[in-house]
Amino acid sequence: MSDIVTKEQIRRPENLVYSKTKLLTDKALSYCPGCGHGTAHRILMEVIEELNAQEITIGIAPVGCSVLAYEFMNIDMQQAAHGRAPALATAVKRLMPEKIVFTYQGDGDLAAIGTAETIHACNRGENITIIFINNGIYGMTGGQMAPTTLPNMKASTCPYGRDVTTMGNPLRMTELVAQLPGVHFVTRQAVHTPSAVRKAKKALRKAFDLQKENKGLTFVEIVSNCNSGWKMTPVQSNKWMEENMFPFYPLGDIKVDGQLVK
Amino acid sequence: MAKVKGDIVIDIEKCKGCEVCIAACPQEVIAMAKNVNGKGYHYTETVNEECTGCANCAIVCPDGVITVYRMKN
Amino acid sequence: MKELKLMKGNEAVAEAAIRAGCDGYFGYPITPQSEIMEYLMYQDPQKTTGMVVLQAESEVAAINMVYGGASCGKKVMTSSSSPGISLKQEGISYIAGAELPCLIVNIVRGGPGLGTIQPSQSDYFQSTKGGGHGDYRLIVLAPSSVQEMADFAGLGFDLAFKYRNPVLILGDGVIGQMMEKVELDEFKPRWTEEEIRRNTPWSTMGKLNNRERNIITSLDLDSHKQEKHVAHLRDKYLEIEKNEVRYEEFQCEDAEYLIVAYGSSARISQKAVELARAKGIKVGLLRPITLFPFPKKPLLNYVGKIKGILTVEMSLGQMIEDVKLAVECKVKVEHFGRFGGIIPTPDEVVVALEKQIIGG
Numbered sequence: 020m021s022d023i024v025t026k027e028q029i030r031r032p033e034n035l036v037y038s039k040t041k042l043l044t045d046k047a048l049s050y051c052p053g054c055g056h057g058t059a060h061r062i063l064m065e066v067i068e069e070l071n072a073q074e075i076t077i078g079i080a081p082v083g084c085s086v087l088a089y090e091f092m093n094i095d096m097q098q099a100a101h102g103r104a105p106a107l108a109t110a111v112k113r114l115m116p117e118k119i120v121f122t123y124q125g126d127g128d129l130a131a132i133g134t135a136e137t138i139h140a141c142n143r144g145e146n147i148t149i150i151f152i153n154n155g156i157y158g159m160t161g162g163q164m165a166p167t168t169l170p171n172m173k174a175s176t177c178p179y180g181r182d183v184t185t186m187g188n189p190l191r192m193t194e195l196v197a198q199l200p201g202v203h204f205v206t207r208q209a210v211h212t213p214s215a216v217r218k219a220k221k222a223l224r225k226a227f228d229l230q231k232e233n234k235g236l237t238f239v240e241i242v243s244n245c246n247s248g249w250k251m252t253p254v255q256s257n258k259w260m261e262e263n264m265f266p267f268y269p270l271g272d273i274k275v276d277g278q279l280v281k
Numbered sequence: 282m283a284k285v286k287g288d289i290v291i292d293i294e295k296c297k298g299c300e301v302c303i304a305a306c307p308q309e310v311i312a313m314a315k316n317v318n319g320k321g322y323h324y325t326e327t328v329n330e331e332c333t334g335c336a337n338c339a340i341v342c343p344d345g346v347i348t349v350y351r352m353k354n
Numbered sequence: 355m356k357e358l359k360l361m362k363g364n365e366a367v368a369e370a371a372i373r374a375g376c377d378g379y380f381g382y383p384i385t386p387q388s389e390i391m392e393y394l395m396y397q398d399p400q401k402t403t404g405m406v407v408l409q410a411e412s413e414v415a416a417i418n419m420v421y422g423g424a425s426c427g428k429k430v431m432t433s434s435s436s437p438g439i440s441l442k443q444e445g446i447s448y449i450a451g452a453e454l455p456c457l458i459v460n461i462v463r464g465g466p467g468l469g470t471i472q473p474s475q476s477d478y479f480q481s482t483k484g485g486g487h488g489d490y491r492l493i494v495l496a497p498s499s500v501q502e503m504a505d506f507a508g509l510g511f512d513l514a515f516k517y518r519n520p521v522l523i524l525g526d527g528v529i530g531q532m533m534e535k536v537e538l539d540e541f542k543p544r545w546t547e548e549e550i551r552r553n554t555p556w557s558t559m560g561k562l563n564n565r566e567r568n569i570i571t572s573l574d575l576d577s578h579k580q581e582k583h584v585a586h587l588r589d590k591y592l593e594i595e596k597n598e599v600r601y602e603e604f605q606c607e608d609a610e611y612l613i614v615a616y617g618s619s620a621r622i623s624q625k626a627v628e629l630a631r632a633k634g635i636k637v638g639l640l641r642p643i644t645l646f647p648f649p650k651k652p653l654l655n656y657v658g659k660i661k662g663i664l665t666v667e668m669s670l671g672q673m674i675e676d677v678k679l680a681v682e683c684k685v686k687v688e689h690f691g692r693f694g695g696i697i698p699t700p701d702e703v704v705v706a707l708e709k710q711i712i713g714g
Contacts, residue, residue, distance in 0.1 A: 029286055030288055033353070038339075043345060048345075050343065051297075053343060055343060057344050057345065058343045073560075073561055074563065086573060089567075089571060098570060099418065100418060103414070103415070103418035106414075106418035106419045106421075110408075110423040110428075111425070111558075136414075139410075139415065212341060216340045257301065257304075
């Protein structure tokens with residue numbers, strides 16, 4: 020065999036090491052360039068594929084940037100009203116305990132309008148997986164302040180920065196729900212670098228494995244960027260996220276096996 | 282030991298030119314193209330033969346436009 | 355074999371739902387309908403039929419649980435009373451938009467606001483004209499007896515699945531709280547997963563390899579598609595108006611005057627008809643059973659045969675607008691009502707008939 024290898028020789032099916040999962044449709048994602056939603060969608064669907072669970076999985080995405088998630092995830096999907104996905108998921112799982120059920124919610128959805136539905140689904144220990152994408156802003160409606168917007172961070176409804184004395188403090192919903200006995204596994208991840216993506220995918224896999232074992236609610240936060248809302252390039256926004264979001268929303272497991280991580 | 286030979290295929294029509302893959306590539310294989318695709322985005326392209334098929338680019342690509350190949354030996 | 359029992363209206367609708375093969379109930383306590391969930395929790399049908407009963411954290415959560423369950427082709431229901439039904443309107447609009455079957459029970463109390471816990475019929479507009487946002491209709495069934503509370507659970511589910519549309523049972527505190535003899539249907543088994551997949555091929559029970567994924571949504575950003583969808587809803591509502599009008603007539607054959615009333619007002623009006631007849635007044639009662647679709651044609655048929663119509667409602671007068679539209683304003687139509695939780699007496703109705711219609 021010659022030392023010179025052509026591209027044609029490399030691009031053979033037997034050499035394939037990575038391609039987009041069939042559990043994503045071929046439709047181009049509606050998200051902005053560089054947005055973490057796409058990566059989160061992909062690893063989520065990769066996990067469902069690995070579990071061979073396409074036929075038993077029901078996904079629920081409420082209002083927010085991911086309202087059109089059903090266009091991209093090639094599984095049965097329900098589109099919920101703003102904040103209400105955990106209520107839908109509760110019913111779906113109670114009525115069909117043998118199915119795998121997840122919600123995919125943004126921070127405005129989960130931590131503002133849907134706070135009650137989220138906390139109570141967690142508190143009942145519903146055997147579902149909540150995937151929480153936190154980018155500290157309302158992306159879909161054009162960059163307004165979210166419950167998770169950092170102190171002094173600018174958004175279109177706090178153009179001079181979030182003043183916590185009048186606008187309240189950012190809400191760490193993930194730490195909050197970790198306190199509840201019904202919640203079994205809570206972790207905070209990111210999807211902006213290859214190693215972060217690999218860890219986030221492992222966390223998702225763990226959450227769904229635990230759901231299959233009927234362990235109770237599993238909660239995976241993914242801290243993500245919103246370069247359009249933050250008014251940065253995607254690469255800049257990932258750097259800004261590391262420097263500003265991660266200190267406030269530190270990555271790692273928060274609750275494992277029903278026990279808070281010290 | 283023979284050098285690992287890898288290659289990537291980019292679906293340039295779905296690429297949005299976010300450049301996240303460029304930062305993720307340890308071999309500096311990827312760069313922005315001067316041309317734009319049908320949506321008007323500058324897309325990414327490979328600029329050398331150093332690809333090892335590590336798949337880092339594909340793993341961080343938000344739009345899942347990168348397919349990765351690696352020679353077995 | 356049918357079973358005879360003495361029950362409250364609230365208990366009857368709950369028991370009938372179990373027997374109709376209901377898969378899930380999701381509710382939140384509010385007077386005067388809390389007995390529905392209490393009865394279900396006490397019966398604990400999860401152990402017998404497998405029906406899920408869950409007390410939600412709010413009316414908002416409860417209707418969205420119904421939305422999730424209905425999305426899976428399950429027979430699901432909720433119940434509440436007026437202020438709680440207001441909270442459910444967002445979810446009801448989504449359910450109507452996504453064309454899902456479900457059963458909603460409203461045991462109406464006097465409003466507006468927190469109002470009173472006493473019976474009222476002041477939610478007629480909300481029930482029949484939409485209630486939430488957007489162009490949609492509910493199928494509205496108005497029981498006037500405990501028996502009908504039971505019968506309409508099964509009928510409600512049948513209509514909901516036939517048309518993929520939410521069905522509302524519009525009762526009131528009288529119907530919910532009073533006890534009567536009720537004949538209950540036999541238990542119908544709940545649908546199996548195979549039956550649900552066959553009966554509701556649109557449902558999200560998990561994407562099998564032999565079909566495309568199913569999506570439950572009320573969203574279409576393409577306005578042309580959304581217009582098409584709403585036009586489809588209109589056609590469905592027209593079909594419902596053609597097929598599903600239900601009403602009852604009492605002593606109408608020789609009537610010179612007509613009382614139109616639904617629910618508990620119809621029971622009171624039936625007595626008023628008897629009292630008036632004893633005085634020599636030829637009056638009949640037309641009781642709409644479906645409020646949407648409203649019995650427009652049967653009412654129009656009275657034009658030229660009667661001299662006037664009195665509508666009796668426990669409200670400021672809401673159904674009267676549909677009655678006037680039905681008779682195309684060719685007959686005098688007047689409203690008599692008590693409201694704020696007060697129930698009219700048959701004597702009051704006769705006086706109103708004499709003053710407003712016969713003497714007026």
